[in-house]
Amino acid sequence: MDIFLNAIFSVAYLKGAGISVALATLCQVLAVILGFFLTLMRVSKNKILSAISGIYIWFFRAIPALLLLMIFWFSIPEIFPLFRQHWYSPFIAAMLGFAVLEAAYMAEILRAALISVDEGQPLAARALGMTPSQVMRKVTLPQLIRIAIPPTANEYIGMIKYTSLATVISLQELLTTAGNGVNKTFRYSEYYAAAGVYYLLMVSILMFVQSRIERKFAWISITSKESQKAKR
Amino acid sequence: MNLVEVHKLHKHYGSNHILKGVNLDVKMGDVKAILGPSGSGKSTLLRLIALLEPIDQGSIRVDGIVLARNEDGHRKRHHEKDLAILRRGIGMVFQKFNLFPHLNAIDNVALALTTVKKIDHRNALDRSAEMLKRVGLSDRMSFFPSELSGGQQQRVAIARALVLEPKLMLFDEPTSALDPELVREVLNVIEQLAADGMTMLIVTHEVGFARKIANEVVMFDEGEIVETGTPEEIFTNAQHPRTRKFLEHVL
Numbered sequence: 001m002d003i004f005l006n007a008i009f010s011v012a013y014l015k016g017a018g019i020s021v022a023l024a025t026l027c028q029v030l031a032v033i034l035g036f037f038l039t040l041m042r043v044s045k046n047k048i049l050s051a052i053s054g055i056y057i058w059f060f061r062a063i064p065a066l067l068l069l070m071i072f073w074f075s076i077p078e079i080f081p082l083f084r085q086h087w088y089s090p091f092i093a094a095m096l097g098f099a100v101l102e103a104a105y106m107a108e109i110l111r112a113a114l115i116s117v118d119e120g121q122p123l124a125a126r127a128l129g130m131t132p133s134q135v136m137r138k139v140t141l142p143q144l145i146r147i148a149i150p151p152t153a154n155e156y157i158g159m160i161k162y163t164s165l166a167t168v169i170s171l172q173e174l175l176t177t178a179g180n181g182v183n184k185t186f187r188y189s190e191y192y193a194a195a196g197v198y199y200l201l202m203v204s205i206l207m208f209v210q211s212r213i214e215r216k217f218a219w220i221s222i223t224s225k226e227s228q229k230a231k232r
Numbered sequence: 233m234n235l236v237e238v239h240k241l242h243k244h245y246g247s248n249h250i251l252k253g254v255n256l257d258v259k260m261g262d263v264k265a266i267l268g269p270s271g272s273g274k275s276t277l278l279r280l281i282a283l284l285e286p287i288d289q290g291s292i293r294v295d296g297i298v299l300a301r302n303e304d305g306h307r308k309r310h311h312e313k314d315l316a317i318l319r320r321g322i323g324m325v326f327q328k329f330n331l332f333p334h335l336n337a338i339d340n341v342a343l344a345l346t347t348v349k350k351i352d353h354r355n356a357l358d359r360s361a362e363m364l365k366r367v368g369l370s371d372r373m374s375f376f377p378s379e380l381s382g383g384q385q386q387r388v389a390i391a392r393a394l395v396l397e398p399k400l401m402l403f404d405e406p407t408s409a410l411d412p413e414l415v416r417e418v419l420n421v422i423e424q425l426a427a428d429g430m431t432m433l434i435v436t437h438e439v440g441f442a443r444k445i446a447n448e449v450v451m452f453d454e455g456e457i458v459e460t461g462t463p464e465e466i467f468t469n470a471q472h473p474r475t476r477k478f479l480e481h482v483l
Contacts, residue, residue, distance in 0.1 A: 118330075120326060120328055120330035121330060121332065123284060123326070123330065124324075124326060124330035124331075124332070124389075125332075126284055126316065126319065127282055127284060127319060127322075127323075127324040127326075127393075128319070128320075128343070128344040128348060128392070128393070128396065129316050129317065129318075129319040129320035129344065129348045129396065130316060130344065130347055130348055131312070131313050131316045132312055132313070132316075134347050134348070138343060138347055139332055139343075142334040143333065143334055146334070217334075219333055219334050219376050219377075219378060220376050220378065220379060221336060221374050221375050221376055221379060222374070
């Protein structure tokens with residue numbers, strides 16, 4: 001029990017969890033941005049852009065995350081001298097690897113969200129004289145985001161757990177930290193349980209944040225928000 | 233002076249020949265009702281006049297600007313950005329309202345003012361409030377579309393189109409998606425607009441309404457205009473058998 005509690009309140013665990021969250025967040029943000037452009041390419045009338053996006057999505061959905069990590073940490077520096085320099089840390093490698101992988105998944109999620117925005121919406125916006133970029137920013141995007149929030153939150157939660165794979169390229173994230181404790185003492189249960197508690201905690205916080213964001217996208221007036229609260 | 237001139241207009245969707253050489257002129261102050269069976273191409277015609285879809289053949293002139301595609305395949309290309317500017321002079325109201333669900337009533341109306349006309353937010357809200365008052369919705373300005381009845385939503389949609397001060401209003405079956413008891417409130421708003429002298433094209437199944445406000449009734453069937461005339465002529469003395477058949481069904 002002491003080992004368990006010591007682990008939970010240790011700086012190393014907190015740091016490991018911090019690295020996991022930071023890595024997952026950066027990956028997810030990059031993946032959403034990259035995935036959005038992949039989606040725009042995928043649905044564009046330009047056949048070449050659409051094909052490039054389609055091939056990208058196909059490729060990165062096929063490659064296992066673990067293999068991709070190995071490629072980014074071991075192969076890429078072998079091929080490109082640029083990545084042999086000091087700045088290319090396990091953290092950067094994991095971030096790039098996970099981001100390009102996740103972008104393929106995000107592209108599919110965002111494409112599904114884009115398709116499910118009612119086609120009357122861009123039509124009405126165009127009828128008002130909005131330019132294509134105004135239609136996207138002011139009308140399509142807010143509705144797309146609302147649809148994409150739950151699956152994106154899912155991906156983000158998955159990403160927090162995916163970061164544990166980076167233990168194979170010796171990134172000092174949460175699971176590596178737990179493994180270090182195990183290696184020193186051979187006490188499996190305590191160290192791994194402590195890691196489990198951290199994962200539970202991190203995901204709980206994320207789910208709370210998700211529910212707050214979803215409430216922001218309820219699109220009802222303040223008065224009816226209050227009356228809904230009263231009903232509860 | 234003609235505000236709209238439609239000349240030998242053709243439109244296909246795939247192998248479907250939707251519009252087969254439509255000619256239609258609309259003068260300033262005209263209120264034209266377009267009647268006809270479902271799927272006859274009425275809504276497509278409206279969408280083309282609203283410059284929302286490319287035409288296949290023929291020409292549309294709206295307020296002096298010509299969109300054309302000739303039979304010899306010579307096409308005049310129009311950039312979506314240029315079309316966007318032209319569309320500001322045309323207001324369109326849809327069967328399913330198409331209000332923006334993420335914005336409340338007043339922001340629905342104000343959006344085009346702030347984005348398209350670049351009017352500052354406060355000014356836009358003032359003008360939008362004014363417009364909502366005109367359609368009888370002063371007490372619903374902060375309501376979201378999901379909190380409004382169909383009739384209220386359609387009135388917001390009318391206000392949203394009117395706030396840009398269009399020269400021409402297009403109504404695409406504005407009351408077809410409404411519960412019967414909500415139809416009147418929307419028709420009243422449109423009637424008031426007609427009385428104010430707005431130039432309008434209305435696709436509708438409300439025959440009584442068409443008879444009351446239109447100065448010309450256009451009978452549409454299978455992608456063609458089969459007959460035009462004053463409401464008196466069409467409703468009491470229709471010449472074409474297809475018009476008579478249609479009226480038998482709806483009257």
